[in-house]
Amino acid sequence: MTAPARTRTSDELIRAEEPVLAHNYHPLPVVVARAEGAWVEDVEGRRYLDMLAGYSALNFGHRHPALIEAAHHQLDRLTLTSRAFHSDRLAEFAERLTALTGQDMVLPMNTGAEAVESGIKVARKWAYEVKGVPADRATIVVAADNFHGRTTTIVGFSTDETARSGFGPFAPGFRIVPYNDLAALEAALDETTAAVLIEPVQGEAGVIVPDDGYLTGVRELTRRAGCLFLADEIQSGLGRTGRTLAVDHEDVVPDVVLLGKALGGGIVPVSAVVGRREVLGVLRPGEHGSTFGGNPLSAAVGTAVVGLLETGEFQRRAAELGAVLREGLAELAGRGVVGFRSRGLWAGVDVDPAIGTGREIGERLMREGVLVKDTHGSTIRLAPPLTITEGELRSALASLEKVLAA
Known part of the structure; x- marks a missing residue:
């Protein structure tokens, strides 16, 4: 009887992509295998809160x-x-x-x-x-x-x-x-x-x-x-x-x-x-x-x-949770955040360059179980699914606070 194929690890899968995929992206080193709502899980079973939502493609979360x-x-x-x-x-x-x-x-x-x-x-x-x-x-x-x-x-x-x-x-x-x-x-x-x-x-x-x-x-x-x-x-x-x-x-x-x-x-x-x-x-x-x-x-x-x-439900959620997001980012102003802009449940956050580039901040947040995406310089984007709960959103903000303080 043939033994089942061994599941490759995240590191192995990332290395396997290198010679066969055109290098048009520079993704964070996380290999997603499953997802539900605002959460994704890698091949090893580690869970991450998705604060990017596929650049807004996942406004309604994963697998609504x-x-x-x-x-x-x-x-x-x-x-x-x-x-x-x-x-x-x-x-x-x-x-x-x-x-x-x-x-x-x-x-x-x-x-x-x-x-x-x-x-x-x-x-x-x-x-x-x-x-x-x-x-x-x-x-x-x-x-x-x-x-x-x-x-x-x-x-x-x-x-x-x-x-x-x-x-x-x-x-x-x-x-x-x-x-x-x-x-x-x-x-x-x-x-x-x-x-x-x-x-x-x-x-x-x-x-x-x-x-x-x-x-x-x-x-x-x-x-x-x-x-x-x-x-x-x-x-x-x-x-x-x-x-x-x-x-x-x-x-x-x-x-x-x-x-x-x-x-x-x-x-x-x-x-x-x-x-x-x-x-x-x-x-x-x-x-x-x-x-x-x-x-x-x-x-x-x-x-x-x-x-x-x-139904208008998701528009209301974005407005209400957007206020929570804005309030949380305002509390970080001067504590690693040098500026931010937001509208609804969407924000661009400028981090003090002395703390790190946007990419570095993204990697540190990944280690805390939160996924974001950098853009130019030391700016990161936050665009979680509109299905995220207030508790999950506050948890992500707490992780950002921890990363900035460290």
Whole structure:
């Protein structure tokens, strides 16, 4: 009788990845094997509190029962048709997602980067067919320190040299202005402007929250200039900031909203471009598509995600626990924390560089059983699942306090 294969240890698995995986990530040295709610477990059985939640892809925690049930049910029926045919799940997904976001139409895709690329294509086509911009002259205004994805078009208008270097030549047609600067934005708009594309909160940059009134100002400037407002809510949307969308904090309605990450419930990649009918209506059959975009499995899970958000429970939890998070971080100010920014259950925390880099802080927290992710310099990001309890959140803050004190 053949003996069962031995389970490899975390160290062995990490070493096994080195020669066969492209080195496009530098993960923390933890190998996750199981997860439930706000907790993950490595192959040795050590448990960690997940304070990253897959960059907001796991807003509802790991393996949320309603989402797992929706996926199981759909797996037993139908997974993929391609958009060559209709499926019985797509209409309800689109109906409920448009109602949740206050928009008219949905363009379903898979990844966040696909949603951004699709938004760019739609904005350009709208500019030519509706606004009357001369062919191939359309421009899109973006913000410095943005993060919209990793495709060559997107990194071409990034100001992060690590993301850009070595990947050119880049597509023209983008103007970069400082974030949170309405005067600079106004100066960049002209008759060729198809759209302004911004994150209502800049995630990768360190959870940068703009001044009150900035989003309202963007909406007013784009309206005056006769161009579109594209809000990238791939990280900030679907409950993370304490509202369904981050733009809801200023009661702003963009022309187009880009969604992803949490829309797939941490189960399948699902993204969507949702927008006004007169904008998304410029697309005609054959001009854009995706084999997996809007597939029945994704539509079933996405509909279940929308169902969770329709109750308002998760938006309330993010707002209430966000206040706990903010209070806890304020108590650490001057005690290792030199600054922080938060909105809802999402924070960027600047640690005194004398204590360590963001990576070093992340490794120390990992040893305390808490998982976070560093970003630039000595900044870490906190974005726990919206299912986390107040006790778990306070425990994570206590671990951060311990690491900073040590």
